Amino acid sequence: xxxxxxxxxxxxxxxxxxxxxxxxxxxxxxxxxxxxxxxxxxxxxxxxxxxxxxxxxxxxxxxxxxxxxxxxxxxxxxxxxxxxxxxxxxxxxxxxxxxxxxxxxxxxxxxx
Amino acid sequence: xxxxxxxxxxxxxxxxxxxxxxxxxxxxxxxxxxxxxxxxxxxxxxxxxxxxxxxxxxxxxxxxxxxxxxxxxxxxxxxxxxxxxxxxxxxxxxxxxxxxxxxxxxxxxxxxxx
Numbered sequence: 623x624x625x626x627x628x629x630x631x632x633x634x635x636x637x638x639x640x641x642x643x644x645x646x647x648x649x650x651x652x653x654x655x656x657x658x659x660x661x662x663x664x665x666x667x668x669x670x671x672x673x674x675x676x677x678x679x680x681x682x683x684x685x686x687x688x689x690x691x692x693x694x695x696x697x698x699x700x701x702x703x704x705x706x707x708x709x710x711x712x713x714x715x716x717x718x719x720x721x722x723x724x725x726x727x728x729x730x731x732x733x734x
Numbered sequence: 735x736x737x738x739x740x741x742x743x744x745x746x747x748x749x750x751x752x753x754x755x756x757x758x759x760x761x762x763x764x765x766x767x768x769x770x771x772x773x774x775x776x777x778x779x780x781x782x783x784x785x786x787x788x789x790x791x792x793x794x795x796x797x798x799x800x801x802x803x804x805x806x807x808x809x810x811x812x813x814x815x816x817x818x819x820x821x822x823x824x825x826x827x828x829x830x831x832x833x834x835x836x837x838x839x840x841x842x843x844x845x846x847x848x
Contacts, residue, residue: 653834664738664825664838665779680835710777716834722769723829723836725779 624648626726628713634732635703643698643729645713653716654696655723656680656688658709665712671696703733736761738828740839747816748847754801755811755842757826766830768802768809773823773841782824785809813844821846 629644647654652673657665657680667680671690685707687699696715700707710730714723737760747753759768770782785793785802792800797817801810813820826839 655835657836657838662840664827664840665836666838667835670835712779714779721834722781722784723834724781725771728777728779730777 626713626715626724628711628726628729630729631727632730632732634734635700637703637705637733639703640699640701641703641731643700643711643713643731645696645698645726646694647696647713647715647724647726648694649715649717649724650693651715651717651724652693653718653723654690655714655716656686656696656698657712657714658682659712659728660709668698668711700731705733707731708733736763736828736830736837738826738837738839740826740842742842743840744843744845746845746847747813747820749816749818751816752812752814753816753844755813755824755826755844757809757811757839759807759809759826759828759837761807761828761830763830766828767834768800769827769829769836770798770800770809770811771825771827771838772820773825774821779825783811816846818846818848820844 655670656668669688671677713726716723768785772780823841827836
């Protein structure tokens with residue numbers, strides 16, 4: 623099992639550009655999550671999904687969108703990138719709600 | 735809203751010694767889960783240990799153990815026989831609800847010295 627994979631590993635965006643962060647898991651997990659980690663801080667939840675076709679907002683959803691068309695994939699879309707979105711983005715998944723979340727390696731995003 | 739507080743931004747321990755990292759949380763829920771995650775320089779988030787709130791027994795994983803005090807809302811991590819590979823950021827996290835969304839503390843950077 624590859625676990626949770628994320629692409630790209632690093633990206634530089636110009637202000638106003640858009641991009642999609644990819645997340646795929648091969649563990650047949652129902653629950654998937656997107657977090658962001660700002661320098662020197664803990665992780666904050668952006669969006670989450672409890673299954674294909676079902677998504678909901680987390681603590682910091684503004685400026686982002688998600689979709690969940692399959693169990694495996696949970697892409698995060700950034701529209702009109704802003705410097706405040708400079709961060710490291712982590713995708714995570716778990717089989718059921720009470721189980722441990724497994725994290726991907728992260729995507730480092732720099733918006734200039 | 736739930737909050738998780740890690741009051742020690744940095745800690746240092748000598749190799750083979752024991753260190754305890756502190757974590758407190760605030761919640762009105764009775765059923766929840768607590769986690770310690772390790773983040774080495776590679777940035778990968780690695781689960782160290784988890785504790786179910788309904789269990790009175792403290793969780794243990796090899797050299798890692800917790801002191802869970804539910805009434806005090808305290809969840810500290812003890813690392814015994816510290817090794818150089820234990821050097822990392824350690825995050826305490828709280829999870830609850832139907833989707834078990836996690837709330838993280840701000841982390842404690844652990845340095846291990848020879």
